[in-house]
Amino acid sequence: MARRSTVDPAELRAAVLAVRGWLRDESAPPPPRAALAAAVRATVRAVAAAAPGHSVEVRVPPFVAVQCVEGPRHTRGTPPNVVETDPRTWLLLATGLLDFAAAVDSGAVAASGTRAAEVAHWLPITNPD
Template sequence: MPARLQPADPAAVAAALAHDDRSRAELKLLVKHFLAVLSERAPGASVEVRVPPYAAAQVIPGVRHTRGTPPAVVELDATTWIDLATGRLAWSQAMAEGRVRASGERADLSPHLPLGDAPTTS
């Protein structure tokens, strides 16, 4: 996993999740934290999860790409990603509301969500 995507300190995650009015720094911390957790739990490179402008991660086993657009792309905003990761929002609801843009094989992240609020240990 790239150094930029490492699970965050549990206290920092808890503090950022304690309220809904998050600063840009808190959004960045949570986005990267939950992408790191997803990367650990579903390692691979067949799906690229993009949460602009904060980070992106390649996850889910399957066809690996090395150039250009990956075979599957999921793009969503930071708040939607955090809500999905913590279980505050269901994948089906996010899709129905147009809060997630997902295309390609394996782009359905619902089997991997929610991730919970606690970081994993390596």
Template sequence: MARARIDDGVGREAVRSATGADAAAVDRTTLATAVRYSLQILAERAEGNTVEVRVPPFAAVQCIEGPRHTRGTPPNVIETDAATWLALATGAVTWADAIATGRVHASGQRADLTGHVPLPL
């Protein structure tokens, strides 16, 4: 069953709140909505099942065209925390910088979001 789509207005407002000046005070529900919405946009713009992007404990999506993965641990995984993911999604940090500083764990040949982030949020 398909997951319900987060409304663009609700999602954008959550991203604004979670990345704004008062981001440290944002509630968990708003942070979760911001992460889920931005991952939803990634999955829509980079359709596919080759890479799994995980932002625990909030969400994970499969994206990027290529060989489909269906069982067990995917060979191409990107994992990061919510703050880093939102920084990548909004362009506050580059993919190269996030990798270089260890803020993102990426494993597998295709585990690369260059050209996919920042997102049009």
């Protein structure tokens, strides 16, 4: 699937607002799958648009994987720089409700490779309010 080069800010905001209650309160019922997918895809693609490139792959299964951050292009096999996490953790990072380094330290984010942590430079990508 081709990555969009830009993300509509209104679309991004609406997607994040749709899951805001669940982000702020883990005991709240999870959002519908479609709403969760929209929020994850919009925020990951917004990071990719803000940090164009191919040196780091950001994966939030099962919804999206993109390459971003300027640098050497990866084309085959397992990328040398990968950031992978679950949808809720990603959205907490994308909205500034969780610090990248803290998420890596806790094991909530797997960041492998010497350039993976560079993704943190573009986080948060939006405000949850």
